[in-house]
Amino acid sequence: MTRSPAKPLGFTQLLKTYLAPQAPRVVILAALLFTGVGLQLLGPQILKRFVDSAVPGPAALPMATLWGLAGLYIAAALLTQAAQVATTWFSEQVGWTATNSLRRDLAAHALGLDLTFHNAKTPGELIERVDGDVTALATFFSQFVLQILGSGLLLAGILILITVQDWRVGGVMTVFAAVAAFAISRVTLIGGPRWTAERQARSEMAGFLEERLGGLDDIRANAGGAHVMRRHAAISASLNHAGRRAGRIGMAVNAAINALYAVGLAIALIGGVLLFRRHEVTLGTVYLFVQYTGMMAMPLALIGMQLQQFQSAGAGLGRVRDLQAIASRIVDGPGLDLPRRPPGVTFRDVSFAYDAAAPVLRDVCFDLAPGETLGLLGRTGSGKSTLIRLLFRLYEIGEGAILIDGQDIRRATLAQLRARIGVVTQEVQLFEATVRDNVTLFDPALSDARVLEVLEDIGLGPLLARLPAGLDSDLTAGGLSAGEAQLLAFARVFLRDPALVVLDEASSRLDPATDRLVERAMDKLLSPTPGAPRRTAIIIAHKLATVRRADRILILDHGRVAEWGDRATLASDPASQFAGLLRSGVEGVLQ
């Protein structure tokens, strides 16, 4: 996966990127299109023949020929049907294959962005950006070029066939078609920004709904329903406004096309009547003019519709481009050979701020030897979680450097870095997927036996026994208690067997019995095993029991290191903050 900002795509690059792999299908599609155009042009020719040869007179043909013409007309209709269905199948294949690739690429891009981006976007908004906007592009892929091409061909065919009948009428109609096409494209172009606004409003609505549905319990239990409904009304109103503004332009285009068609019909009829009265054309030819003019409305309308779709797609594409143009603030490193053994961790004068005004970490320095455990302490908001996020490069540090085994983490690729660190956070993210996928995070390479072993080991055996299909059972929302979810997070870490582990307030919400399970898991995680040295660990601890595991203590206060040193030394130094904490006689929790 590349993390460098993908180059924003224009329409042509978009077509090239996503249609080139489907060249054979595109060729078949084009062939079907030509067939369709030919069949459509045939119809009026048959009708002209029919009119001229049915009326009694010198041009009259035998009845059998007339019936033959009628049969030919019906056969053309059947063929058209077959061609149209085949065209749909191919164009949908092309469209969906292309947009699915685009969806994937966008999701990949967004997943590669750092948390600065994700904190500002709700998952609902991203659903709209990765799926909604791309869906708006789908018709562009499957139809735009073909429809424009097909409509252009049909239009050209009509004009040529009229000219063959009479060059003067053909000339006038050609001028008319050019004027009409120009007028339609002008009217259509006004709509672009309006469609952008409509899609933006839709995405806001999706974001709003996603968040409120996720926090339903909070809303209901605090009687916040009326407030939510008022907000919904406000967002609905702006969506309504944006949609109607965009719709009005659509109508204007429609009306323009139809009005132009009316004028075209009048012109064709006038020309036909004049020539017929001078006996230069037959009545059938006049009718042919009327028929072909009527047929011109469709390609013109289609071109207008496609331009409109193109705009709607353009709005979607603009937003796709915006998303692609957002570069992660984190630039992937060139790559570094990090050994599997437990690393040392060094923070050298690390400063960081989410926004420039309020620094969260200031000049943080510490040094952790391989296999050591660091107890990280501090009030809420003192910067503990931020420190951990920097270690993972979820954010880019402002100043200073973080070293692993003496190497700057910015030189490693993110994948290399993160593969070496395991983390258990307080909030455990679960997916609507099988237990197996939830534990392995969709990694099919891990064997069932290994997954089962880890789950049993961690104390989730009873959970598995409860589930009807074991590992393949679907995990539904609310199916796990908070403690079970916590243990599941431990299982994820054990499966990956990292050399450096981070436990972020991991045990703070657990009841005593699960706490014992977690303690056991921690023991296992932090003890050397035959053949594997002790892992390096950073623990954000609230409990003295956890702190006792630490070799080193780091106390953060308002983003600064308030105290740093050897746990035993600090504990025995009555002047240290740490000793003061121990003395304060507060059970269970640490400042």
Add this chain to the structure above:
Amino acid sequence: MSAAADPADRVPVGQGGAWRHGWGLARAHPGLFTVTVLGYVGFYSLPLANGLILKAVFDRLSGHAPAGLSVWTLVGLLLGAQLLPQLVLFGANAAWNAFAYAMEAMLRRNILGFLVAAPGPKRLPASVGDLVSRFRDDAQAVVWFVEAWVDLSGLIVFTIGALAIMASINPSVAAVAAVPMVLIVFLTNHLALRIHHYRRINREATARVTGFIGETFGAVQAIQVASAEDRMLRHLEVLNDARRKAAINDQIFNAMLDTVSNNMGRIGLGLVLLISAGALRQGSFSVGDFTLFVAYTGFASVGPQWIGRLLARRRTAAVSIGRMEAVLEGAAPYALTAGGAGVRPIADPAEALETLVVRGLTSTYPGTGRGIENIDFTLRRGGLTVIAGEVGAGKTTLIKALIGLIPIQTGEILWNGALVADPASFMIPPRCAYTAQVPRLFSESLRDNLLMGLGEDDEAVTRAITLAILDEDLAGMDGGLDIMVGSRGVTLSGGQLQRAAAARMFLRGADLLILDDASSALDVRTEQLFWSRLLDGGGRTCLVVSHRPEAYRRADEIILLSHGQVEARGTLESLLETSDTFRQTWRDITHAGEAR
């Protein structure tokens, strides 16, 4: 998967339900609906004049009708008859647009309003991402169904008019022209059955994709630290592929529906050619008559086509209505499209809490066997009751059942001796307020998040913030109460989020406060302050889930849950004497003391 095997194909909304829902939406917007329908009737029926004028032109040219208006007048009339419908369409379309967005908003309003405020526990039947797609795609499916009514009403007028005019010219040719129209209705109806099936599969596949994207970005930090990006993308590809197949099936049948009608129109025209050839030769059928038949026959297939489309959309709408109604579990029939349902902002004021008695409360999650069973306890005014117990003991379940967030199977709740019929709509402010274990804030300002629509001034907000010990944090925040807390409150730390949620609870001014482990992310000094400000203020009745010694010490009663049942109860002292399990718990949470 076969169509018949799937229960969702037999959704109860099937026959007629979609009509009634559509009618509910129309009735709620009578003006827009009427203007739209009348506009489209005008737009579709005015072109009847075109055929008549064209016939007159050709009859004049062929000499079939030597008298009458001049050809040039007729051409002028034709131009006018073509332009007038466009003006009508402009107005009709504007009305339709307003109507369509209003219908969509109404569907969203009814679902969202039900979820946030209707009585009874609410259970979301799918992932949030999936539900967001119901608000978007399924609502639109119903709107498209109503759109078919509008188009069809206009087309029916046109078709009847066209048939009448053709029959008056030549009944037998008119009858032949009508044959394909009947065929279209049958064919499209048959296709529509398939469309219903494929549309549902398509919707489900789409929902799986959107649901997964939503979950993925909801868990983006966990995915990044685990380097699981590529694996997530591979799973997305699998879901994408399933959706592509479903979508193409869906589109193919829709395309057949559309093209069959058009081409049936052409076949009808071919039949008119066959039948009229003789009459044309004999002179009993003029070239003008012929052009009128061609014009009407070509367009008359549109009406039957819309009948098929209407039926197809009805089925699609029925699927979508089924999916939306799945969210409205326990609502009145047709609540989805009922008008005028307002949201009651807060409960009616009730007498102040003296006692809350819970008797025999049982609530289990279906299929899992997890839950609580036969729980009794009593809360008294001003008292602190702490619920203790290990993971999965049922602590959160008990609290959620008590305030109606999840259903109760048996048992009763008595507020000052009076039975609480619906905990969901009774156990809310101003009687009762709640802070969840993992509270949620929303992408609004901190002030809006705390007030949630209350009209209180900043002074009251500040008081609640002080009570929740968020004051010091707030002082350090840029913008103070106006700070935007970000998606799900992400710009706040875990502890700040919990205290903000506690402040939100305090602002409700409720008699009974229920906290599910609200101090879990707090450090010690903050937590001590939290409890003393909460309890020393006096008069507050609290029911709390906690593992903190501070809470146990201050408790008037501790209820120890185990496997969903009450294992022991009493004060800290009495439990330490009587319960082995509790002694173990107490040792676990206080063994920090040994470290000194």
